[in-house]
Amino acid sequence: MSSSALTRLVADLGDIPVVTDAKIVRRRSRDFFWYSPVLNEALEGKSADLIAAPRDEADVVRIAAACARHRVPLTVRAGGTGNYGQAVPLQGGVLLDITALQTIEWAKPGLLRVGAGAKMSSIDGELQPSGWELRMHPSTKRTATIGGFVAGGSGGIGSVNFGGLREPGNILAARIVTVEEAPRLIELRGDAAQKINRAYGTTGIITALEMPLAPVWNWIDVVVVFDEFIDAVAFGYEAALADGIIKKLLSPITWPLPSYFGALKPFCPEGKSILIAMIAEPSLESFKSLLGGRGTITMEMPTDDGPGKVPLYEYTWNHTTLQVLKSDRSVTYLQCLYPHDRLMQKVAEMREMFAGEVLQHLEFIRFNGRVTCSGLPVVRYTGADRLNEIMRLHEEHEVYIANPHVFTVEDGSRYKRVDADQLGFKHEVDPYGLLNPGKMRSFASTRP
């Protein structure tokens, strides 16, 4: 972006807060893509030219209009907790910090309407006293925003009950601002809301979301220890299938991953695999009854993700990888979906095929209404070629991969995609292709 274009754009923004300090802009242009050595190279040095921080939706409209007028790229960024550079601008321009759009418009039994920039932990903090909470959240709940989760995430803690965001009913509505000279506000309801699901902010600027809620339970963080990883998986599977036992998280993790688990290590005996679980307090007795003598519970305490606390879920999902990366930067990870009808067999196959190289860590989820596992194994990284081979071998064995080492919606999302014409919709709402350009690679603007 030329410095004169920059000046003209800023002039159009009036009193909207703007940051141009290159150091700050570069830092805020990054997310957690460095989990991938491949992306770490590919996205090195990518940065916006300035940050604009709208105070409300009217500011968003003004910024969108200015970007359209001057043909300046615009990339939305909130918590910046993504892992594939979802919020990293590839072509400079404006980084739109929407974290001020955090107002809860209303909440009623089972439903919430909230600004896209609201932190998920704040939402739950507000709602839980009245008996409700978000249905699911990523392991980064304490920093992630609801808009970022919908635009860049897919599921997480709670998906063992509700599936991911792609399942019908898990996003009720979204309001977006289009990027045109005269931006429009569009309310997407029902199926239509899927047009912004995991589109990395390429299909409109999400300003508000209507999300379904779940009744709050008194959740108990539990660590169960097993001699063999496969026994942790087998029991986790039984617990996932036990519809009478209320849970929010079931994560089998193979040894030696727990050896990297800092404050959790006292509960993770040497050489043992673990299952991390969140169980509703009234179901704890049934959970233990189902377990019988097969594993040993080493930790059991109410979930607490308040300030200064480290909830158990921060050792699960992609936080598992982070815990390892804290002391060993030679690893990376994968995202897998196991077939629901051959789960145990495929887990054993992958375990044998990549012994010592792909360290298994599974997350029980519902997918299309079936219980299965998402896998986020930690991979000892020896180069991009081997990484690609590992992914190919998974796919050849019907363990599906959503490649976390690429930055486009098309290449990365795979089994996480929803059935919605996001590409067609992008032509309607972003005719010049200014929204997070390069991320939806099939898009080619037909407008000058």
Added chain:
Amino acid sequence: MSSSALTRLVADLGDIPVVTDAKIVRRRSRDFFWYSPVLNEALEGKSADLIAAPRDEADVVRIAAACARHRVPLTVRAGGTGNYGQAVPLQGGVLLDITALQTIEWAKPGLLRVGAGAKMSSIDGELQPSGWELRMHPSTKRTATIGGFVAGGSGGIGSVNFGGLREPGNILAARIVTVEEAPRLIELRGDAAQKINRAYGTTGIITALEMPLAPVWNWIDVVVVFDEFIDAVAFGYEAALADGIIKKLLSPITWPLPSYFGALKPFCPEGKSILIAMIAEPSLESFKSLLGGRGTITMEMPTDDGPGKVPLYEYTWNHTTLQVLKSDRSVTYLQCLYPHDRLMQKVAEMREMFAGEVLQHLEFIRFNGRVTCSGLPVVRYTGADRLNEIMRLHEEHEVYIANPHVFTVEDGSRYKRVDADQLGFKHEVDPYGLLNPGKMRSFASTRP
């Protein structure tokens, strides 16, 4: 029972209320076994000799002791809503009316402890204002008791979420009184509670139950109309698998069954099959979005099962059969379990095989953690031989049958059985075989 034995027994009961009027005793000795022409013949005229109506658990202990002392059969009876003669005494003796044991001992978030004789509608009525309700109930909720449901039922409205009573976590504990000269009180917790699950009261007299609860939703009764039954099933299946859509009931019902539906007929167009559903109000929009243009909603109103109201669920489960029997006594019914991995195929197969003779009516449930259907088809009855042949043909095609035309636990329960040593336990708690004798046919007393 000789009249002198009767006199001695009654003398031992002190001031416990007793009914000996033969007409009343005969009437109360019946349940809804007459849905089956086979059972209607087999159980014709079976009756207790007297009714004893304990006022509290101490009375139950006194009656159990007296029955043991005099070797008098004792059959527990509450709402009498069973369909296989569960509460019909085969060998006379005492009919134990436990409906006075209806006190809620305590209720807390997610859990309830209650007398076995409490009506399920009363329990829900008490709990719902505080945000909780029973996880599941039979279609006879307005007259059935919680003890009768656990002892004789298996699942119902709500089982699309939680599975049946046989799933881990759906019965937390039971207190029973043994039938011995000195009766013991035994608390069965966790797995052990399964020893009284669907045992027809043969394994101890249940006096109290600890049951898990579900958060209350604002349920909406919905009727969706389809041109073809198979489309109602296909959509019901999608809705059942949609974990983001909160529901309590999904019942596809083939035409012409809705033509028998009395007050519901205005919502059931001629020649059309229907899906009856209970959907949480905040999920209604998503439910309609999923439906798209595939079916037509003809009714939509908040569930109301208060006095004088007929909730939609009284057209589902075995109430479907009852609605038909009201005007056509030539029919009976079956209980089927469809295999979860070939559901649509098997539904179509059975439909074709028994066109016009077996009128399909399915109930979506979870079973072992998988979504599938229980089938309660209405059968045009032409004789016991053909009925047996229809059942055999179902089983040959891997549609499992829990025969509702037999009265023993072993013959009738089949896929509804739990993995618990009920027979062994009966020897411990009912050594003389006095509890509902003849119902657990593998039992032979080793005590004189």
